[in-house]
Each structure stands twice: as C-alpha cells, then as structure tokens.
Amino acid sequence: MEIELKLPSPLPADAVVHLTNVACNLQLVADLGYGDVALAVFDGEHLQVVADARPMTAIAAVVTSRIGQTLSRDEEPEAYAAFEGGSAVSGERRRTTRGISYFTSARPIGDPGSPYGVVLRDLAQQVVEAPGKMEVAFMSLAERVFEILERQPVIDIDTGEPFTTYRRAGDGVMEIDASDVVAYASPNAVNIMQMAGVEGGVVGRVSATLPGGATAIKPVLHGGGARAVTIKVADRSLLYRTIGFNPGALVLVEDVTDVVRREQELRVKEATIREVHHRVKNNLQTIASLLRIQARRTTSDEAARALAEAVERVSSMAVVHEMLAASTEESVDFSAAARTVVDMVRQSLAHSGAEIAVVVEGETGLVPASVATSLALVCAELVHNAIEHGFGESTSGRVTVSMRRLPGELHLVVRDDGAGLPDAFSLDSSANLGLAIVKTVVEDDLRGTLTFSSARGTTVTIRVPVPDRAEEA
16 A cells, blocks of 8 residues: 655655555554544644544544644644644543544654654544453553554564555454564454464464464564564465564464465466467468468469558458457457557568658557457558558658547558549449458447548548446556
8 A cells, every 4th residue: 555645844864754654554543443544744833734534443432534634733733732742642522523532642753852743543442441351462562563653663583664454354463472472363364373273272373383373473572663474374365464662562364365376277267378379470470481381383463463452451460469469358459459450460561662652640558458359450441452552653651640549539540641532432332352351350249330531541440349448447
C-alpha cells in the first residue's frame, strides 16, 4: 500500500520516509487497537492531519476522514501536549460523538526533543472499560507497534525498504514473548496452525517450531525489523508478516493455499496460451514460406502477384500472434503491430522502383487480440493497395496511416496523395480482392464501418468498436 503525503511544510528526507511509513501502517494499528488513528504534522503554528484510518474491528468515533484538517489546540490538547512534551499522553476526559463515548491519547513521531508529527488515537469507552482477552492482546500489540513507529520506520530485513502491512480477513494474530514462545494466539491463528500440521496447543510453543517459524519469525525476533514471506508446509501455503519487537514479535499469518493454487493455475494457463500463439505464429510463417516457394516456381506473373499478396496477409496475422506469444495478456498494442505490418508491406513492394514514403502516426494502447489480428490484415491490405494502385505512373508519393483511440472506438485512417478513386468507383462492385477482404473483415468480423473519400488522393476511414481500457482491466 503506497501513500503519498501532502505535508504542510518541507521536512528532511528521512523524516518524510518515517512519516510515510507511519501513514502506511495506520490501518494495522487502527484494527489491532480498535480505535481511530490520525497522523498530524506541525506546519509551524498548528498540527495538520495528513493521514488517518478507522478500524474495521470496532465502531469508529470519527465517521469521516480528517485529512487536511487543522487540529484545534482547545479540542485536541493531547496532540499538542505530546508534540510539545515529546512523550506519550493519555487523555483522561471522555468525549461523545454521535452517541459514542471515547478517550483520546497521542504519541509524538520523531526525535523526542524535536518531533515532527504526532499520532492521535481515539478509543471507544466500551472497548476501554470491558475488553475481552483478544481485545487486550490486540491492543497491547498495537501499543508495541506504536512504540516502534514513534521513533523510526519499520524496515524490511530482506529489502532494506520501509515495511508496510495490514490485517486481512482471515488473518491469525500471534504474540511472541521475550523467551521466543507464543504468548497469545487468536482463534484464527490456532486454526491455521492446526491445518498446517500442529498438534496440540499453540500458546506456549517455541515460535521456531511452528510451521515455517524458523524462516518467517526467528530472523526478526527481538530485532525491530520485519519480514513478509510465504512458506510451503506440507500441502498448505502460509503467508507470514512478522514485525520484530525488542523483545518479542507480532505475527500475522494467513492461509493462502487457495490463492497460491489459483495463481499457479493462472500461470500455467498463461504459459499455455503463449505457447499456442507461438505455434500459431510458427504455422503461419510456415504457410507464408510455402506460398513464397510456390510463387517462385510459377510462370504466371498474375499468379505470382496473387501468391505474394497471400504471403502478406498471412504474415500480417503472424505479427500479432508473435506479439501475443511474448505477452502475458490476450491483448496487444495495435499501434506497434501496425508499424511492423506497414514496414513489412513497404519492404515487399520496394522492388517496384517507386519512392513512396510511408508514415505511421498515433497510438492505440492495448487492443483485444481478435480485433488486433483482423485490423493488422486490414492495415496490410490498405497500405498495399495504396502503394500499388494509388499512384499510377508516378514514382513518388506519400501514404499515411493514422490511428486514434476514442472511448469505445478505434479509428484507422489510410491516406495517400495519389490519383484518387475512379469516378465510377463502388466498393460493392469492385473486382479488387484486397478491398473485398477489407470490407468483409471490417463490417462482418469487426462490426465496424468503412468509408472511402477521394480528395487530393484517397482516404479510407475505418471505425471499429473496442472496449475501453477500464473495461479491459
């Protein structure tokens, strides 16, 4: 979870890192501590809230976010007392909001002599006065996390970067004491450990003897660092997130067996799909090679041209499958595919002697594979047609391929500055096979529209429906 703080005044880089880490872990301490928490930073005159969190484990005293609010000295004396005194302050007065009675405490963030922020915590009266065994254990763990965050960020021992975590649904919570023994285990934690093969009780057991404990827990015990690691135990996969205290540790453990299994199945599926695209590409390239061989053996110029055009059509589809074989998604950047296809067509017609400039413009982003494959074929046909038939006896000219992505639609325009269309041109009655293929693909396959215009050359405009990027995601 990444948070970018909007600080009211400039601070040293290490202070910003510290405050950001506190903000990222607020949800953890809110849920463990059963109370609202807010991080406020001094702007030179007042404390201003820059991050907050409300517990998912208890009723919230503060119903909406306070980010951006300036704390009043009269209404939040605990915050100013902690900030100015450099030590934790527990408020004694009871407040009431929306019928909810609560108490407020505060902790300074940074060096006690010159803190740069303060964490404010609001705890409902019913939690304070009648906590159960689990509430007592969780609130104690929240206080110990606060003790670390008060002075420094929590650091991941594997990456050296600030560590962030939060409670997930189904998490088990354990507290490891100074003797490396499990002092408390929530019912979820006990259930997860038993499913992973632990026999008997969990409380009182040495943490290193827990499934994966030697790897996930022991390295951060008593050290103040943190670690997140997934451990494979028998037929179970356990995700541990451990924050080391001095002494002891907080352990959050989640059984992610089903998640890991689904991820593995997805990876296998993705690899299979990529292999299919790779084989399709190879098969298409083989077909193209066979057509080239046939073209070289034929004695008919007309047959040779027809076979060469067939090679282009097959190769244009192979381009898309080649991109899909290297992708983890069933979509490709069509603008990149179009540039490859256009360059392929240009090179195939370079022997004609005409100096025709071909330019590709615009970006499309990711397009579904089925749409991209059909559009690649259409693009190859139109560019080939423009180069071969658009300029007559002229030995120079320009063909421009433009692409544009609009909400729910993609536009492809192929324009040349050649002689233009014949006066009696009709797409329906045209004998040009390439244009017949374009018409069929655009209108029947892609459910799009195809229009021709002839002014200073020929312009072909294609509009096809495509899902928006948000829908693709």
